[in-house]
Amino acid sequence: MMETDMHPNNATPGPMALQGVKVVEMGQLIAGPFCGKTLGEFGAEVVKIEATGAGDPLRNWRLLQDGTSVWWQVQSRNKQSVALDLRQKEAQDLARQLIAEADVLVENFRPGTLEGWGMSPEELHAINPGLVMLRISGYGQTGPYRDLPGFGVIGEAMGGLRHLTAEPGRVPVRVGVSIGDTLAALHGVIGVMMALYHRKVNGGAGQVIDVALHEAVFNVMESLIPEYSAFGAVREAAGSALPGIAPSNAYACQDGWVLVAGNGDSIFKRLMDTIGRPDLGQAPDLAGNAGRVARIEEIDAAISAWTQPRAIAQVMDALAAARVPAGKVYTAKDISEDPHYRARQMILPQTTRDGHTVEVPGIVPKLSATPGTIRSSAPHLGDDTDVVLQGLGLSAAQIAALRERGIVQ
Incomplete structure (x- = not known):
C-alpha cells in the first residue's frame, strides 16, 4: 500500500480504533464502498475485491483526472484492490479464502448474488463462524420486493424523502448527492460496530446485518408516520422552510x-x-x-x-x-475557502498514485484518543492482487498462472 503523511491531528498516530479488524469489501459504487471507506479510516484493513476488466464503475464517475474519478480518491483511500473474475470458480475459491480470514464482509449486490457463487451466510459461517456480514440492497434480503433492482434514488423515493424535496406544487427533486446510499452505508457501519461488540462479549459468533436502502432513508424521516397515524396528516413539500417550526x-x-x-x-x-x-x-x-x-x-x-x-x-x-x-x-468554493473547515482539518491534501495532489474531505467523527487517518491513497485496479494472494500462501508462479487464465488481474 502507498503510504502518505496525512494525519488529521498532525501527529504521529497511535493505535487506531479498528486496528486489527480485517474487512473484505465486495460490491461497488457507493453504499458498500462508503461503509468500507469509513471502517478503513479508523484502522480496519480493507481488501476490496473488484471485477477484472474495468473494476468498480465509480472509477469513471463524474470528473476524471488522468482517466480516474477524483471521487474515487476519497471513496477508496485506505483500501487494497484485488481484481478477481468472480464468474469463475477459482476466483470464488480465492474470495472464500479471503473471507475465511476476515472479521467483516461488506457487500451490496442484488440479493441472491452471493448465494449463486456459493457464498450464502450459512456457507460462509461454516468456514468463518465469527464473520460479521453486512448486506446492503435496495429492498433488503426478504420481502416481496427483494429481487427488484434498487438504487439510492429509488430508496429516497420509497423512503418518503423525495416527496418532501420540492417547492410546493413542483416536481420533487434530488437532494443533490446520493443521500440514500450514504445513509444506508452509515447504518451499515453502525450495524458492523454493534455486531463486532456482540461478538466480543457473547462468545465470538458472527451474524448478518441486513440494510435496505429505503429503510435507511425511512429511519430519518422524523414524525412522518406518527403524524399520519395519529391525525391522518400527510406531510407535504415545503421548499426551504421547516414545516411546523417558525421561522x-x-x-x-x-x-x-x-x-x-x-x-x-x-x-x-x-x-x-x-x-x-x-x-x-x-x-x-x-x-x-x-x-x-x-x-x-x-x-x-x-x-x-x-x-x-x-x-x-x-x-x-x-x-x-x-x-x-x-x-x-x-458552494464548494465557499467550503474550500472557509477557515473553520481548515482549522478542523476537514479539507486535507491527498496525493494520488498518479502523483497529483487533490484536496479531499477530512474524517468524521473526530475521536480524541484514536482519530481516523488517511494512511494510503486510492489504489489502481488490482494494485494489491499479488501481495494479498501471497498472504494466502500462493506463490508468484501460481499467481502468474491465474493471471494468464484471466482469473485475477
Whole structure:
C-alpha cells in the first residue's frame, strides 16, 4: 500500500480504533464502498475485491483526472484492490479464502448474488463462524420486493424523502448527492460496530446485518408516520422552510442566500429586534411556536424585506451579534475557502498514485484518543492482487498462472 503523511491531528498516530479488524469489501459504487471507506479510516484493513476488466464503475464517475474519478480518491483511500473474475470458480475459491480470514464482509449486490457463487451466510459461517456480514440492497434480503433492482434514488423515493424535496406544487427533486446510499452505508457501519461488540462479549459468533436502502432513508424521516397515524396528516413539500417550526427558512440577500433559524422563543424576539420589527417580537400571539406558524407568511416577508437589500456578510454579522443561528448557503468554493473547515482539518491534501495532489474531505467523527487517518491513497485496479494472494500462501508462479487464465488481474 502507498503510504502518505496525512494525519488529521498532525501527529504521529497511535493505535487506531479498528486496528486489527480485517474487512473484505465486495460490491461497488457507493453504499458498500462508503461503509468500507469509513471502517478503513479508523484502522480496519480493507481488501476490496473488484471485477477484472474495468473494476468498480465509480472509477469513471463524474470528473476524471488522468482517466480516474477524483471521487474515487476519497471513496477508496485506505483500501487494497484485488481484481478477481468472480464468474469463475477459482476466483470464488480465492474470495472464500479471503473471507475465511476476515472479521467483516461488506457487500451490496442484488440479493441472491452471493448465494449463486456459493457464498450464502450459512456457507460462509461454516468456514468463518465469527464473520460479521453486512448486506446492503435496495429492498433488503426478504420481502416481496427483494429481487427488484434498487438504487439510492429509488430508496429516497420509497423512503418518503423525495416527496418532501420540492417547492410546493413542483416536481420533487434530488437532494443533490446520493443521500440514500450514504445513509444506508452509515447504518451499515453502525450495524458492523454493534455486531463486532456482540461478538466480543457473547462468545465470538458472527451474524448478518441486513440494510435496505429505503429503510435507511425511512429511519430519518422524523414524525412522518406518527403524524399520519395519529391525525391522518400527510406531510407535504415545503421548499426551504421547516414545516411546523417558525421561522426557519432561506432568505435572499444581494449576493446569495442565508438560512435563518429564529424558531426559539427568545431567539425570535432577538431576531425581530435585529431586523427592526420589535412589534412582531413583542406580539403576544407570536410568543410561542404555534402562533408563529399561523403567521409564518407575514414573518417570512418581514425577514426577507430586511435581508434582500443587504449583503450576506452584513446579514451574518448582524445575526451573529444578536446570537441568532444563521448560515450562508455554501458552494464548494465557499467550503474550500472557509477557515473553520481548515482549522478542523476537514479539507486535507491527498496525493494520488498518479502523483497529483487533490484536496479531499477530512474524517468524521473526530475521536480524541484514536482519530481516523488517511494512511494510503486510492489504489489502481488490482494494485494489491499479488501481495494479498501471497498472504494466502500462493506463490508468484501460481499467481502468474491465474493471471494468464484471466482469473485475477
